[in-house]
Amino acid sequence: MTTETETDVFEEHRPVLLGVAYRMLGRVADAEDVVQEAWLRWSGADRSEVREPRAYLVRVTTRLAIDRLRQVKARGETYVGPWLPEPYVTDIGDTVPDTAERAVLADSVSLAVLVVMESLSPLERAVFVLREAFGYPYADIAAMLDRGEAAVRQLAGRARKHVDERRPRYEVDPTQRRDLTERFLAAAEGGDLEGLMSLLAPDVRLVGDSGGKAKAPVRVLETADKVGRFIVGAARKGGVPDVSWRFLEINGGPAVLALSGGKPDSVFQLDVADGRVQAVYIIRNPDKLHSLATA
Structure with a gap:
C-alpha cells in the first residue's frame, strides 16, 4: 500500500517531472499522462533500492516521454496548418529568482525553441532538455538513457548545434x-x-x-x-x-x-x-x- 510519505516524495518532484515531459512532448495532456505513468511506476517500485528519488523519477519520466515521442512519429501524424506547442502556464519568476537561471528556463520552454525541437530525434530531444534546461551532467544523462557518456556528448552537441542554427534570437525581458x-x-x-x-x-x-x-x-x-x-x-x-x-x-x-x-x-x-x-x-x-x- 502506498504511504503518505511516498506520495509526498513524488509530489515534491512533480513540477520537475512535468517540466521535463512537457519540454520533450510540447503537449500538456501528454506530459500529464507521462507523469501519471511515472507515478504508477514509482508506487509499484521497490524503493529500498532507490537511492535518489529525483534521479529515479526523472529517468522514468524521460524514458516514458521518449516512448511517447516514438509512438507519435511512428503513427506519422499530420497536422493542418502551422504547428505550435500547447500553451503551458508557467510561473518561473516566483520559483527562480536568479536572473540567469530564469533566462535559461524561460528560453528552454519558449514557443520558438519548442518548435525547433520538434525536428530533433527523441533521444536528441531528451539529451537537450536534460542538459540545457535542467543542467544534468553528461554522466547522469548517460545513466538515465543507458548510453555511453561519449554517445550522450555527441547527441548533445548535435542537438545544440541544430537548435542554435534554427532558433531566432529574441530578448527575454x-x-x-x-x-x-x-x-x-x-x-x-x-x-x-x-x-x-x-x-x-x-x-x-x-x-x-x-x-x-x-x-x-x-x-x-x-x-x-x-x-x-x-x-x-x-x-x-x-x-x-x-x-x-x-x-x-x-x-x-x-x-x-x-x-x-x-x-x-x-x-x-x-x-x-x-x-x-x-x-x-x-x-x-x-x-x-x-x-x-x-x-
Missing part, C-alpha cells in the same frame, strides 16, 4: 514584452493600423495554429504590412463574440488569453527584439486550450 503586448493589443482593438505597424519589425512573422478547427492563417504570414493588415482586419470583423482578455505567463513569457463568453478562445504571444515585435504566435486549436480553462 518580460517587462518590455509585457509593455509591447499591451500596446499591440490596444492598437489591434482600436483598429489602429499605423500604431500597430510602428510596433512591428519589417520582417515580422505571424504563426497561427488552429489545427483546422478554428479560423487562423493556414500559412505563416511575413512582413509588417501583411501581419498588420491581418491583425487589424480580424479585429474589425469582430470574430470573437463577448470577448475579454487576461494576461498570464505562458511558456516563460507574458501572453494574452482571449476568452469568449468566459471560455478560452485563443492565446497570443509576442517575441521581441530591438524594441520591436519580431514574431506573433496565435493558438486557436480548441484541443490545446483545455488546460487554460482555470488559468
Whole structure:
C-alpha cells in the first residue's frame, strides 16, 4: 500500500517531472499522462533500492516521454496548418529568482525553441532538455538513457548545434514584452493600423495554429504590412463574440488569453527584439486550450 510519505516524495518532484515531459512532448495532456505513468511506476517500485528519488523519477519520466515521442512519429501524424506547442502556464519568476537561471528556463520552454525541437530525434530531444534546461551532467544523462557518456556528448552537441542554427534570437525581458503586448493589443482593438505597424519589425512573422478547427492563417504570414493588415482586419470583423482578455505567463513569457463568453478562445504571444515585435504566435486549436480553462 502506498504511504503518505511516498506520495509526498513524488509530489515534491512533480513540477520537475512535468517540466521535463512537457519540454520533450510540447503537449500538456501528454506530459500529464507521462507523469501519471511515472507515478504508477514509482508506487509499484521497490524503493529500498532507490537511492535518489529525483534521479529515479526523472529517468522514468524521460524514458516514458521518449516512448511517447516514438509512438507519435511512428503513427506519422499530420497536422493542418502551422504547428505550435500547447500553451503551458508557467510561473518561473516566483520559483527562480536568479536572473540567469530564469533566462535559461524561460528560453528552454519558449514557443520558438519548442518548435525547433520538434525536428530533433527523441533521444536528441531528451539529451537537450536534460542538459540545457535542467543542467544534468553528461554522466547522469548517460545513466538515465543507458548510453555511453561519449554517445550522450555527441547527441548533445548535435542537438545544440541544430537548435542554435534554427532558433531566432529574441530578448527575454518580460517587462518590455509585457509593455509591447499591451500596446499591440490596444492598437489591434482600436483598429489602429499605423500604431500597430510602428510596433512591428519589417520582417515580422505571424504563426497561427488552429489545427483546422478554428479560423487562423493556414500559412505563416511575413512582413509588417501583411501581419498588420491581418491583425487589424480580424479585429474589425469582430470574430470573437463577448470577448475579454487576461494576461498570464505562458511558456516563460507574458501572453494574452482571449476568452469568449468566459471560455478560452485563443492565446497570443509576442517575441521581441530591438524594441520591436519580431514574431506573433496565435493558438486557436480548441484541443490545446483545455488546460487554460482555470488559468
